[in-house]
Amino acid sequence: MSDIFNCEIIKKSQCFEYTDLMISAPEIAEKCRPGQFLHIDCGKGTTLRRPISICEVAGTCVRVVFQVKGKGTKALSECEEGGSISVLGPLGNGFDFSGERVLLIGGGLGVFPLLQAAKTAGKNSVAILGFRSADAVYLKEDFEKYCREVYISTDDGTAGEKGFVTDIQKRIICGFDLVMTCGPDIMMKNVSAVCRDNDINCQVSLEERMGCGTGVCLCCTRTVMRGGEPDNLCVCKEGPVFDSREVYF
Amino acid sequence: MNTAVEICGVKLKNPVTVASGTFGFGREINEFFPIKELGAVAVKGLTLEKRLGNVSPRICETPSGIMNSVGLQNPGIETFLREELPFLKAEGVPVIANINGSCIEDYVRIAGIAAKSDVDFIELNISCPNVRCGGAAFGQDEKTVEKITREVKAECGEKPLIVKLSPNVTDIRVMALAAEKNGADALSLINTVMGMKIDLKTKKPFFENKVAGLSGAAVHPIAVRMVYQVRTVTSLPIIGMGGIMCAEDAIELMMAGANAVAVGTATLINPYSARDIKNELVRYMSDNGISDIAEIICAAHK
Numbered sequence: 001m002s003d004i005f006n007c008e009i010i011k012k013s014q015c016f017e018y019t020d021l022m023i024s025a026p027e028i029a030e031k032c033r034p035g036q037f038l039h040i041d042c043g044k045g046t047t048l049r050r051p052i053s054i055c056e057v058a059g060t061c062v063r064v065v066f067q068v069k070g071k072g073t074k075a076l077s078e079c080e081e082g083g084s085i086s087v088l089g090p091l092g093n094g095f096d097f098s099g100e101r102v103l104l105i106g107g108g109l110g111v112f113p114l115l116q117a118a119k120t121a122g123k124n125s126v127a128i129l130g131f132r133s134a135d136a137v138y139l140k141e142d143f144e145k146y147c148r149e150v151y152i153s154t155d156d157g158t159a160g161e162k163g164f165v166t167d168i169q170k171r172i173i174c175g176f177d178l179v180m181t182c183g184p185d186i187m188m189k190n191v192s193a194v195c196r197d198n199d200i201n202c203q204v205s206l207e208e209r210m211g212c213g214t215g216v217c218l219c220c221t222r223t224v225m226r227g228g229e230p231d232n233l234c235v236c237k238e239g240p241v242f243d244s245r246e247v248y249f
Numbered sequence: 250m251n252t253a254v255e256i257c258g259v260k261l262k263n264p265v266t267v268a269s270g271t272f273g274f275g276r277e278i279n280e281f282f283p284i285k286e287l288g289a290v291a292v293k294g295l296t297l298e299k300r301l302g303n304v305s306p307r308i309c310e311t312p313s314g315i316m317n318s319v320g321l322q323n324p325g326i327e328t329f330l331r332e333e334l335p336f337l338k339a340e341g342v343p344v345i346a347n348i349n350g351s352c353i354e355d356y357v358r359i360a361g362i363a364a365k366s367d368v369d370f371i372e373l374n375i376s377c378p379n380v381r382c383g384g385a386a387f388g389q390d391e392k393t394v395e396k397i398t399r400e401v402k403a404e405c406g407e408k409p410l411i412v413k414l415s416p417n418v419t420d421i422r423v424m425a426l427a428a429e430k431n432g433a434d435a436l437s438l439i440n441t442v443m444g445m446k447i448d449l450k451t452k453k454p455f456f457e458n459k460v461a462g463l464s465g466a467a468v469h470p471i472a473v474r475m476v477y478q479v480r481t482v483t484s485l486p487i488i489g490m491g492g493i494m495c496a497e498d499a500i501e502l503m504m505a506g507a508n509a510v511a512v513g514t515a516t517l518i519n520p521y522s523a524r525d526i527k528n529e530l531v532r533y534m535s536d537n538g539i540s541d542i543a544e545i546i547c548a549a550h551k
Contacts, residue, residue: 001280004519041518047310048518088520107444121255209306212282212517213314216273218293219308220324223301232301232322237277 002214003027004088009059012081017067019077025087026060034117035180035205035241038064039213041086044075049088051210051236052076053113053182056142065112065138080210091213095203099178100124104147105165105191107143107183108132113205115139117180118146126172127151130165130183134158166190173198176207181205181244191249202244208235223248250534251541254288256486257409257434259343259369261288261509264542265499265527268490268513269294269347269413270319272523274333275340281520284342288509291345292337297359299325303379304457309446311453314465314492316444318456320379320465321349326359329464330366343369345411349377353387353397361404371408373401373433376415376440378462388440394427396426402432403449404545409434411488414479416471417443425479436479437488437511439472461473465514468492468513473505480506494522496529504548 028038032054039049050072053149056063057190068074079085091119095117102121104114107130118125127143128151137159143150151168152160161168169191173179181191182205195202215237224233224246233239252263269291275284284290302322309316314345323329326348337344346368349355356373363371373389375397394412402410412428414421416439425436441462446455455461472491479487489507492514493499499510517523539545 001283004521007537045312047313047514048308049314080297209308211308211317212271214520215277216520217271217308217317218273218302218319219317219518220304221305221322230301 002089002091004086006084007087008084009079009081012079014077015138018042018065018138020063020065021062021079022058023085023087023097024060024063025062028087029057029060029062032057032090034114034120035094036090036092037113037240038087038089039060039091039210040076042075043085044078046070046072046075048211049213049231050076051091051203051213054090054116055112056115056119083170085173088213091236093238095180095205095241097121099176099201101176101178103128103169103173103176103179105169105179105181105183106130107165107187108136109186110183110205111139113182114180115142118143122146123148126176128165128168130154130187131159132156163191164190166194169194173200175214176200179203185249188244192244192247192249195244203241204244204247205240206242206247207237207240210236211235252529252531253536254542254546256488256509257370259345259409263288263527263530264503264509265523265530266488266511267291267516267523268511269345269374271513271516274329275337275342278516278520279340282524283340285340286524287342289338289343289345289369291347291372291511292333293323294347294349294377295323295326295329295359296321296349297326297355299323299328302338307457309455309467311444311463311467311519314463314467315517316446316461316463317441318379318458318461320458321377321547326362330362334367338367345370345372347372347374347413349374349380353400356397357400357404358498360401364404364406364408368408368468370411371405372411372413372437373398374413374440376413376417377548378417378441378443378460379458388424389418391423391427394424395431398428398431398433400510411435411437413440414438415440416468416475416491421475422478422482425483429483429485433485435486435488436483437490438479439468439475439491440459442468442471447448466492466494469494469498473501476502476507477549480547493526496526496533499526499530500533500545506547506550508546
């Protein structure tokens with residue numbers, strides 16, 4: 001059950017183009033699942049809340065990391081430690097941990113929601129984190145705390161391996177029985193294809209322009225195949241996590 | 250203190266309802282508060298057959314508002330009646346069935362189906378700007394409003410017919426009278442105001458349907474003006490809506506002539522909005538020594 005909470009900003013840091021917030025949210029921290037998100041009132045003349053994925057739960061606090069993409073995230077990035085924000089959440093379905101050996105594949109901002117999943121999946125899990133370049137690499141050390149192994153790939157080769165996350169995925173996929181992925185659509189499409197070729201279950205965390213966050217406005221829909229026919233389902237309520245075989249990329 | 254209002258013989262325990270398309274079929278918001286606290290619930294716009302709606306993106310933010318282009322995604326009226334209406338009836342809240350079609354024959358057929366169900370009101374939506382066929386086109390021409398109201402009313406049986414008017418017209422009073430003369434039992438206004446956004450990167454309209462519906466605080470003064478204007482020409486019950494974000498906005502619309510109000514966009518920002526506005530309305534009455542909601546309704550015309 002989600003609700004609206006006024007959450008104090010305990011800690012704020014900025015690195016590269018990312019804003020990293022630790023907010024006090026005991027009720028959310030207690031019940032949220034990896035892959036769920038928060039719908040945050042960014043203030044400063046914005047109308048709608050902005051959906052930001054939960055990065056990590058730390059005691060009674062929840063950590064969110066985001067990049068400024070527009071007016072809302074810009075306003076939120078200007079919040080101050082000690083201030084408070086209105087948070088609706090936790091929302092969405094989250095990942096389903098129905099596998100023993102989990103491979104986490106994140107690209108860009110899609111890396112962030114996978115951290116709590118790595119924590120939950122434990123030491124059997126491996127992460128492949130893809131970024132544009134070395135300066136964009138973030139949370140590597142955090143993933144290393146929870147995963148057996150962490151691979152980095154960058155578009156320009158300035159950190160880790162040069163190339164795509166799928167290059168690494170193809171090489172190591174054999175040892176896993178579940179893939180969780182979040183990132184640009186084209187990346188998730190390719191990750192899903194590799195999983196399909198290897199007959200491995202894959203869960204994708206989707207993003208869409210969102211209104212309510214609760215499933216009443218039907219604005220954030222994605223077309224998925226469910227029950228034998230295509231349907232438009234709300235990313236906020238039926239997702240954000242879907243079985244990759246259901247999704248039309 | 251009396252907060253109850255009667256619309257076409259149906260008693261609403263208070264005048265706060267919700268606007269179609271901002272409340273789903275009530276289940277999600279019922280997780281936040283008991284929806285029976287509201288005067289009535291208008292459900293997501295229904296069509297004869299299931300509709301998948303428009304392609305994404307379907308929403309964007311505007312100064313003090315939003316634009317949407319959902320395109321009437323819904324499971325079809327039969328599925329609604331079978332799988333959603335029993336829940337709403339069990340919760341004990343009056344139900345407004347918002348009906349849509351791409352031709353008059355569709356509206357007539359869906360009205361006939363709704364008339365035989367347990368819904369409390371039929372709301373004829375001739376003002377949706379987000380569908381290519383039908384929708385707002387029916388609400389923008391006086392002769393069409395007359396014809397569609399007359400033909401749909403003939404199918405409604407005992408069910409009260411609310412005609413939902415479009416603000417995208419030169420003179421909304423003309424459309425209100427056209428609806429009234431042809432059997433409308435009540436009016437609801439306003440639907441969203443037609444707008445457009447251009448994507449600077451692609452240099453093309455942001456929404457695939459090009460136009461979209463503007464709602465939220467930005468349209469509230471338009472709603473107040475139109476409710477006031479319509480009230481000068483008709484004594485039909487009016488459900489006023491358009492950018493109600495707080496109780497004061499609701500009271501303004503009621504003073505302008507609305508017998509009940511509908512909260513819309515505010516629910517997208519805060520799922521508790523409709524209940525909060527209802528509670529604030531009660532507090533306003535108590536703070537101002539108002540013993541009956543009727544003292545507020547049409548106050549600006551006295």
